[in-house]
Amino acid sequence: MTPRKTVLILGATSDIARATARRHGARGDALILAGRNPIRLAEEAADLRLRFGGPVEVHHLDVLEPEGFAAFVDGLPVLPDIVISAVGLLGDQAAAERTPDLADRIIRSNFTGPAAVLALFADAMAARGAGVLVGISSVAGDRG
Numbered sequence: 189m190t191p192r193k194t195v196l197i198l199g200a201t202s203d204i205a206r207a208t209a210r211r212h213g214a215r216g217d218a219l220i221l222a223g224r225n226p227i228r229l230a231e232e233a234a235d236l237r238l239r240f241g242g243p244v245e246v247h248h249l250d251v252l253e254p255e256g257f258a259a260f261v262d263g264l265p266v267l268p269d270i271v272i273s274a275v276g277l278l279g280d281q282a283a284a285e286r287t288p289d290l291a292d293r294i295i296r297s298n299f300t301g302p303a304a305v306l307a308l309f310a311d312a313m314a315a316r317g318a319g320v321l322v323g324i325s326s327v328a329g330d331r332g
Contacts, residue, residue, distance in 0.1 A: 196220040196268035198249060198305065199275035201228040204324055208272055213240035220268060222249040222260070251275050251301025252293070261308045271309045272322040273302045298325070 195212045197205050200221035209219055213236045221229050221236075221244065229246040236244045249260050277297035284291040306321055313319025 192216045193269040194218045194220065194266055195270045195272065196222060196264070196309075198222050198251070198271065198273045198302065200246075201225055201232060202274045202276070205272070205274035206232060208274065208324075209236055210239070212270075213242055213244070216240075216242060217270075218243045220245045220247060220264065222247045224248065224250040249305070251305060252296055254301060254304050257305045257308055260305070261312065267312050267316060267319070268309075269318070270320045270322065271306065272324065273306055274324045275302045276325065 192215055193212075195209075195217045197209055197212075197219065199205050200209060200223045205221075209221065209232065213219055219233075219236060219242065221233055223229050226246070226248060229248075233244040233246050236242070245265065247260065247264065250256070275297065277294055279290060279294040279297075284294055302323065306323065309319070310321060313321070
């Protein structure tokens with residue numbers, strides 16, 4: 189079966205990302221999973237291959253390491269049709285109020301990092317003339 193779309197999921201080990209990957213796998217889409225935990229990514233990829241029989245690749249991406257974003261995008265086998273960002277860090281509100289470094293990590297995990305990597309995909313998709321970007325966020329974001 190020829191895959192319908194190529195779907196890249198950033199933060200692919202979160203619960204919502206895993207459910208999203210299963211939905212796309214069931215549709216016959218080719219999946220690219222990205223995140224910072226290679227063991228969990230490999231386990232999820234193996235499960236998806238077993239469940240749906242489609243292609244699943246894994247790639248390392250840490251949204252706290254923006255110096256690697258361009259190489260990540262350029263290193264993908266294809267420019268995905270759809271990029272879904274399910275990256276996030278809930279953090280601890282009280283601790284973040286007392287600890288500027290923790291507050292900064294939460295901001296970079298939930299906004300700055302995902303926005304920067306998605307901007308690279310937006311540029312590439314605009315140059316191609318097509319593509320879909322999806323950003324999933326938490327209702328906890330209204331606290332900021």
